[in-house]
Amino acid sequence: MITAGVDIGAKYVKVVVLKDKQPISKVRGTVGFDVAKSALDAFEQALKGAGITRGDVERVFATGMGRKAVHLKPPINADEAVPEVVADAAGVIHVVPTARTVIDVGAEEGRGVKVDPTGKVKDFVINERCAAGAGTFVEAMARALEVPLEQMGPLSLKSQRTIPMNAQCTIFAESEVVSLIHAKVSKEDIARAIHDAMAGRIGSMVRRIGIEKDVVLVGGVGNNVGFVASLKRELGVDIIVPEGPEYISALGAALIASSKA
Amino acid sequence: MPGLDPKRAKVITAGVDIGSVGSKAVIMLDGNLYAYAVMRTGGESAATALKVTNWALEGTGLTINDLHYTVGTGYGRVNVPFAKKTITEIACHARGAHYIYGPTVRTVLDIGGQDCKAIRCDEKGKVVSFLMNDKCAAGTGRGLEVFADLIAVPIQDLGTTSLQVDQEPPPVSNTCVVFAKAESLALLRQGWPKEKVAAAYHLAMVDRIVDLLNRVGIEKDFVVTGGVSKNPGIVKRLEKALGLKPLTPKLDPILAGAIGAGLFAKALYEKEKGLR
Numbered sequence A: 001m002i003t004a005g006v007d008i009g010a011k012y013v014k015v016v017v018l019k020d021k022q023p024i025s026k027v028r029g030t031v032g033f034d035v036a037k038s039a040l041d042a043f044e045q046a047l048k049g050a051g052i053t054r055g056d057v058e059r060v061f062a063t064g065m066g067r068k069a070v071h072l073k074p075p076i077n078a079d080e081a082v083p084e085v086v087a088d089a090a091g092v093i094h095v096v097p098t099a100r101t102v103i104d105v106g107a108e109e110g111r112g113v114k115v116d117p118t119g120k121v122k123d124f125v126i127n128e129r130c131a132a133g134a135g136t137f138v139e140a141m142a143r144a145l146e147v148p149l150e151q152m153g154p155l156s157l158k159s160q161r162t163i164p165m166n167a168q169c170t171i172f173a174e175s176e177v178v179s180l181i182h183a184k185v186s187k188e189d190i191a192r193a194i195h196d197a198m199a200g201r202i203g204s205m206v207r208r209i210g211i212e213k214d215v216v217l218v219g220g221v222g223n224n225v226g227f228v229a230s231l232k233r234e235l236g237v238d239i240i241v242p243e244g245p246e247y248i249s250a251l252g253a254a255l256i257a258s259s260k261a
Numbered sequence B: 001m002p003g004l005d006p007k008r009a010k011v012i013t014a015g016v017d018i019g020s021v022g023s024k025a026v027i028m029l030d031g032n033l034y035a036y037a038v039m040r041t042g043g044e045s046a047a048t049a050l051k052v053t054n055w056a057l058e059g060t061g062l063t064i065n066d067l068h069y070t071v072g073t074g075y076g077r078v079n080v081p082f083a084k085k086t087i088t089e090i091a092c093h094a095r096g097a098h099y100i101y102g103p104t105v106r107t108v109l110d111i112g113g114q115d116c117k118a119i120r121c122d123e124k125g126k127v128v129s130f131l132m133n134d135k136c137a138a139g140t141g142r143g144l145e146v147f148a149d150l151i152a153v154p155i156q157d158l159g160t161t162s163l164q165v166d167q168e169p170p171p172v173s174n175t176c177v178v179f180a181k182a183e184s185l186a187l188l189r190q191g192w193p194k195e196k197v198a199a200a201y202h203l204a205m206v207d208r209i210v211d212l213l214n215r216v217g218i219e220k221d222f223v224v225t226g227g228v229s230k231n232p233g234i235v236k237r238l239e240k241a242l243g244l245k246p247l248t249p250k251l252d253p254i255l256a257g258a259i260g261a262g263l264f265a266k267a268l269y270e271k272e273k274g275l276r
Helices: A033-050 A084-095 A135-145 A149-157 A168-183 A187-207 A225-235 A244-261 B046-058 B091-101 B141-150 B157-160 B177-189 B194-216 B230-240 B253-272
Strands: A002-008 A012-019 A022-030 A059-063 A100-103 A110-115 A121-127 A213-217 B014-017 B024-031 B032-040 B068-074 B107-111 B116-121 B127-133 B222-223
Touching: A002 A022, A002 A033, A002 A084, A002 A244, A012 A033, A012 A244, A012 B107, A012 B222, A012 B230, A022 A033, A022 A213, A022 A244, A059 A084, A084 A110, A084 A213, A084 A244, A100 A187, A100 A225, A110 A187, A121 A187, A135 A149, A135 A187, A149 A187, A168 A187, A168 B141, A168 B177, A187 B024, A213 A225, A213 A244, A244 B046, B014 B046, B014 B091, B014 B253, B024 B046, B032 B046, B032 B253, B046 B068, B068 B091, B068 B253, B091 B107, B091 B116, B091 B127, B091 B222, B091 B253, B107 B194, B107 B253, B116 B194, B116 B253, B127 B194, B141 B157, B141 B177, B141 B194, B157 B194, B157 B230, B177 B194, B194 B230
Parallel strands: A002 A059, A100 A213, B014 B068, B107 B222
Antiparallel strands: A002 A012, A012 A022, A100 A110, A110 A121, B014 B024, B024 B032, B107 B116, B116 B127
């Protein structure tokens, strides 16, 4: 049976196609002003990559903040809309069966999800109100530092020391970064401070539902090695980051689709 | 200020309010405002403090050495090296608001460059309770600056621009300037004129401010101080949301903190000299 999961986030749409629960295609596209079109582009690319057509896909489930754009709406016509925390849980348990705490950090939202061994959501906490607890924060700081986004992680790992950041807000932090640059603080130390600050905020949020091992990090920000290192330090536990962390939610949606007979 | 003569003043004091965005200095003669200056806070607050105070003194015939007592106030770790004492900006704003608006003031809303405070005070201008946001750009002058940049309107015209709509649009995100900005970009691309976008943001900001005010409780008379008090787009919408008209100031409300500091300076000086 072929199923697909479409995860429409704030910045990216991720599509995962499964055949008998094994991934046969994975595509990530940017979300433009026409959300439905962006989803369709990524979806068609995924079908092409798997060498199949829409008719071959038995069920499509949608998740992410933009899921309503495709739920029961042609041409994708997703059969069901799945809340992000449910998709996160299903995706993570499949790749890390020992997972009990899921942390999902995307472009604009951060989430903590407690899961049981069957992948059921026991508790969760969400930040969807503050850019400083999501990928937008790193992006804004990368601009202030004049460093390409994908280099922020590796750069921060070169730092040997901790500098506290006082600003809690992305807008204020931008000015703080500028002051730090003027004070001749090295870019790697600033990059580390940025990741530490974000890890501090996300750590605080997740502690509200309790940290239970194994802790798994997903979402695009999971690709940021600097953030992962900071989060490990902040929580004092090992953090597992599965391959392709940005796809795990879409994977979860596709898995749920395949288990609904 | 007419009628005031430094040569005849018994107590000459200065109040210096170093804000995150604007720095203000006032010179007071026997507790009356005599001269003042406002400038953008530089990178080094001690240097700014000296600069703005000297600027306020220009043309008065006085120098820093003629000041009997100076009180500093402002954002964070205030550095006014020539101040004899530093007093919290909350206390100074409440006191200054009473000077500017009169003794009936009981609720002061101060919207500054990087923070927003709701202060309840008594008939003497003494603080009874307060709530402050200084962690988040939403609800602060900084948020407005971001918007002014976005729609390329000078900050001093932003409020008036926001009022040039026939009908209020739905507000944008009120919890985060970064998200509100992203929403606004999308709206601009959809063809919303900049006046409508400005209105949407002002509505969101007022939403947030009203929340803060309700948490501290609002008692008449209600006044607005701080730089953003000069934004009619905010003040008019606040009036509508609260069903309350804030009092009209008799001088620039951006001076509230510095005036309060200058008045505290007089009281402290008199106490020192046993004149009270």
